[in-house]
Amino acid sequence: MNRRVLIIVNPHAGKGMIKRYLCDVIDLFVKHQWQVSVVTTQAKGEATQLASDAALHYDLLVCSGGDGTLNEVVSGLVKDERHIPIGYLPAGTTNDFASSLQIPKNNLPAAAQQIIDGKGFLCDVGHFNDRIFMYVAAFGAFTEVSYSTPQDFKNNFGRAAYILEGIKSLTNIVTYHLKVECENELIEGDFIYGQISNSTSVGGFQAMSLKDVQLDDGLFELLLVHRPNNLLDLQTIIAALLTQDENSSWLVHRKLSKVKITCETPVPWTLDGEFGGNHQTMVIRNLPKAVEFIVRNEEQPLV
Numbered sequence: 345m346n347r348r349v350l351i352i353v354n355p356h357a358g359k360g361m362i363k364r365y366l367c368d369v370i371d372l373f374v375k376h377q378w379q380v381s382v383v384t385t386q387a388k389g390e391a392t393q394l395a396s397d398a399a400l401h402y403d404l405l406v407c408s409g410g411d412g413t414l415n416e417v418v419s420g421l422v423k424d425e426r427h428i429p430i431g432y433l434p435a436g437t438t439n440d441f442a443s444s445l446q447i448p449k450n451n452l453p454a455a456a457q458q459i460i461d462g463k464g465f466l467c468d469v470g471h472f473n474d475r476i477f478m479y480v481a482a483f484g485a486f487t488e489v490s491y492s493t494p495q496d497f498k499n500n501f502g503r504a505a506y507i508l509e510g511i512k513s514l515t516n517i518v519t520y521h522l523k524v525e526c527e528n529e530l531i532e533g534d535f536i537y538g539q540i541s542n543s544t545s546v547g548g549f550q551a552m553s554l555k556d557v558q559l560d561d562g563l564f565e566l567l568l569v570h571r572p573n574n575l576l577d578l579q580t581i582i583a584a585l586l587t588q589d590e591n592s593s594w595l596v597h598r599k600l601s602k603v604k605i606t607c608e609t610p611v612p613w614t615l616d617g618e619f620g621g622n623h624q625t626m627v628i629r630n631l632p633k634a635v636e637f638i639v640r641n642e643e644q645p646l647v
């Protein structure tokens with residue numbers, strides 16, 4: 345009997361690029377004896393329920409979209425404790441997480457072929473209060489960028505849109521006084537940026553030393569950036585981020601599985617590049633090996 349795959353497509357992700365390749369992708373799966381169903385999302389948030397339901401009826405779930413759509417799919421599966429392998433077709437604007445999973449970013453048929461020939465990989469997932477993130481939870485300077493950038497603007501200008509918005513947000517840096525409770529340690533101070541990530545790439549650039557990142561070790565990487573006193577300090581901080589200087593006194597780096605962060609004022613967060621709400625108390629936990637992605641087999645060529 346044919347195995348059944350459901351392809352969940354966000355037709356608005358990226359420049360709508362999936363539209364050009366969808367027929368080829370379906371054809372590839374059919375040629376490999378998959379019985380293919382396709383559904384397009386009609387609204388924000390819909391992929392969550394679609395994914396949860398699909399786990400009951402299909403052998404494989406393929407998500408076509410950007411980081412936001414993939415977040416919705418993963419959220420649906422983790423929250424409802426459903427188990428089904430996920431293939432990812434990176435058809436969004438930045439597709440940050442595709443880099444970590446070594447999925448070809450600008451070649452959707454190649455990404456589909458990799459799913460067909462690939463193998464399962466159990467990946468850690470993040471739990472942020474009552475929400476899920478796949479690869480990054482962040483606050484502060486730069487983070488307003490991805491969700492405040494209008495979709496049309498992202499579609500037309502791609503990565504340049506993020507950079508332009510990032511420069512704009514630098515002129516208006518907000519400081520948060522935080523208490524950060526990690527394992528056996530309390531860090532307190534004024535910070536302009538923070539991220540908890542499970543990824544080799546965040547925002548398209550590697551803002552911290554991510555060389556030891558393992559997506560399935562039950563650990564996150566925490567990065568906090570202290571408040572600069574003047575423009576010169578800010579320059580030093582940017583240089584430290586770009587050179588991945590782990591010894592910089594402006595940066596805090598930790599590896600951890602759980603962290604509690606409290607702030608006297610609400611902090612706006614982004615989860616996987618989408619707005620994640622304002623929070624004063626944040627409890628962030630690693631859910632080890634909570635979802636299964638299909639990734640490249642060692643025998644497959646790197647595309």
Ligand SMILES: Nc1ncnc2c1ncn2[C@@H]1O[C@H](COP(=O)(O)OP(=O)(O)OP(=O)(O)O)[C@@H](O)[C@H]1O
Binds near residue numbers: 416
């Ligand atoms: N039919 C739809 N109409 C409007 N928005 C939708 C629809 N379907 C999904 N969405 C929303 O589109 C948003 C953007 O999708 P996604 O993040 O996947 O693409 P992107 O922003 O182009 O890529 P990336 O996040 O990688 O930069 C998601 O928040 C998703 O919920």
